[in-house]
Amino acid sequence: MGRETLALGWAVAATLMLQALAMAEHSPRTPHSKASVFADLSAQELKAVQSFLWSRKELRLEPSRASTIAKNSVFLLEMLLPKKQQVLKFLDNGQRRPVREARAVVFFGAQEHPNITEFAVGPLPQPYYLRELPPRPGHRASWASRPISSVEYVLLNHALQEATKPLHQFFLDTTGFSFHNCQLRCLTFTDVAPRGLASGERRTWFILQRYVEGYFLHPTGLELLVDHSSTNAQDWTVEQVWYNGKFYQSPEELARKYKNGEVDVVVLEDPLPKGKGAESMKDPPLFSSYKPRGDFPSPITGHGPRLVQPQGPGYKLEGNTVLYGGWSFSFRLRSSTGLQVLNVHFGGERIAYEVSVQEAVALYGGHTPAGMQTKYIDVGWGLGTVTHELAPGIDCPDIATFLDALHYYDADDPIRYPRALCLFEMPTGVPLRRHFNSNFDSGFNFYAGLKGQVLVLRTTSTVYNYDYIWDFIFYPNGVMEAKMHATGYVHATFYTPEGLRHGTRLHTHLIGNMHTHLVHYRVDLDVAGTKNSFQTLRMKLENITNPWSPTHHLVQPTLEQTRYPRERQAAFHFRRTLPKYLLFTSPKKNPWGHKRSYRLQIHSMADQVLPPGWQEERAVTWAR
Ligand SMILES: *[C@@H]1O[C@H](CO)[C@@H](O)[C@H](O)[C@H]1NC(C)=O
Ligand SMILES: *[C@@H]1O[C@H](CO)[C@@H](O)[C@H](O)[C@H]1NC(C)=O
Ligand SMILES: [Cu+2]
Secondary structure, three states, X not given: OOOOEEEXXXXXXXXXEEOOOOOOOOOOOOOHXXXXXXXXXXXXXXXXXXXXXXXXXXHOEOOOOOOOOOOEEEEEEEEEOOOHHHHHHHHHHOOOOOOOEEEEEEEEOOOOXXXXXXXXXXXXXXXOEXXXXXXXXXXXXXXXXOOOOHHHHHHHHHHHHHXXXXXXXXXXXHHOOEOOOOOOXXXXXXXXXXXXXXXXXOEEEEEEEEOOOOHHHOEEEEEEEEEOOOOOXXXXXXXXXXXXXXEEOXXXXXXXXXXXXXXXXXXXXXXXXXXXXXOOOOOOOOOOOOOOOOOOOXXXXXXXXXXXXXXXXXXEEEOOEEEEOOEEEEEEEEOOOEXXXXXXXXXXXXXXXXXXXXXXXXXXXXXOHHHHHOEEXXXXXXXXXXXXXXXXXXXXXXXXXXXXXXXXXXXXXXXXXXXXXXXXXXXXOOOOEEEEEEOOOOOXXXXXXXXXXXXXXXXXXXXXXEEEEEEEEEOOOOOEEEEEEEEEOOOEEEXXXXXXXXXXXXXXXXXXXOEEEEEEEEEEEOOOOOOXXXXXXXXXXXXXXXXXXXXXXXXXXXXXXXXXXXXXHHOOOOOOOOOOEEEEEEEEEOOOOOEEEEEEXXXXXXXXXXXXXXXXXXXXXXXX
């Protein structure tokens, strides 16, 4: 089976369910040394690639932190997965190990027509060649739509502060906060994307906020459109200003009109406790903080339940490979896209080559320009790299195994992210299976139950204001589940009465904008070999003459099977009812003559947001 894509919605899970596992010819599992073919690059490997690239003088590389856009720099290094066929030949047929290579994304900014070029660098551990990875025809990454680097943010911050100097008094009067000499009362911003209305533009709307805990919920009512397409930050300009429902040509125009009393001003209440910023016990915590507030009639006190494993973990971790009951799989945390599980075996047979996160998008509606413009495509915000430390007892049970990750992204060295991943076993709180066998005489013959427990591999991505929790869950009966939780802060804009058409008022000056999260997983199932096909089962009613009472009609369900010889035919569109059962099927049969197959369950309320083919929708065609 080739690659398949799923679009999954808000707090959603896809479950792969094993249907009929036959008495498999148990092939030995992939040894740990071989599974390293899936491992992310080590710090040594990343450094070797880095020094090799720097040794190629024709690239004219400069450090990422050099304070300019007009430079050549290495933006991203990560392991380049070899071709699947090569990996399978190596794992299954004892052929030679595929060459280990890195993928390098280089920003060529120091030239008249800047570009982004991707290279394969190999062979590791001692690279000596560089090969351009050609983009798919028509899919060259455009320079204008590249991710914003930390240096560009510093420059943008500076540009915004300069451009809004005329608004200093306006900020102080309306918000009590400012950009200059501000100490505890500073302004900050959130930038939204896409950055423009057509390909090739780099014009971003910025939401100005008061810099307090949870500043995402403190918009000031001012939004600015900045053109920062030039590689020279001196050329950047503010193109438009929006304040409390009205547009202005420039910060100067708003400042002038404000001075003349021509601006409909909203004076915000002070979010900070009175006094010199010191919180006193009497002040209620800021509504945007995570500090609990309010009273419950029966407060929940103490630490609450905890997990213990008196006999140690039930899983084994060997390098990047996990063994758990019938399961074995390898994993990596790919810097660009996120968590991947690879070479998934159950009961001694491979059932999936890859199940991985590919992309997450959040599409918004709103009344403010930033609100209506927001369509976040999160790989462009470093989705796989924003994997910050997991807290034992909160993010994962305290008994979990925590693992560090390395990312080489917008930096000049590999950066270690401690406790970026966790692995743990947990009770599901419901038996996997149980039966009370009654003797129908106020007693029983037997009772049997199987404890419900699962293995979870977890990471998170904090993309600015919101946090995704990514879980891959392995059930002892061969079910595997991919699940995403979305949490953190909402992306919110300034309250205007018209904004209520696109969201809900959350506070005095705050609208929580409506939006849809869509998540793209790659699920490459190999059920009993790679020659899989796709079929569906539906329920169809039949109406027959009752064979044991011919004067009656009998209406009952039957199974209706449909085959989809072409992958395209298996791409189901939104708003059409999905067939009830989606099956990935091997030509091999089980002992009872059924084709061995895995069932895909999609738990999603996702829907199509944009019409197919409409502008940004073409960047997320997987969500069709
Ligand atoms: C991108 O820039 C590099 C470095 O100048 C150059 O070698 C390469 O040909 C450029 N690629 C394209 C497609 O313009
Ligand atoms: C079943 O078929 C019979 C004979 O055609 C018809 O009278 C009856 O209404 C049908 N029942 C249903 C539920 O379709
Ligand atoms: Cu959300």
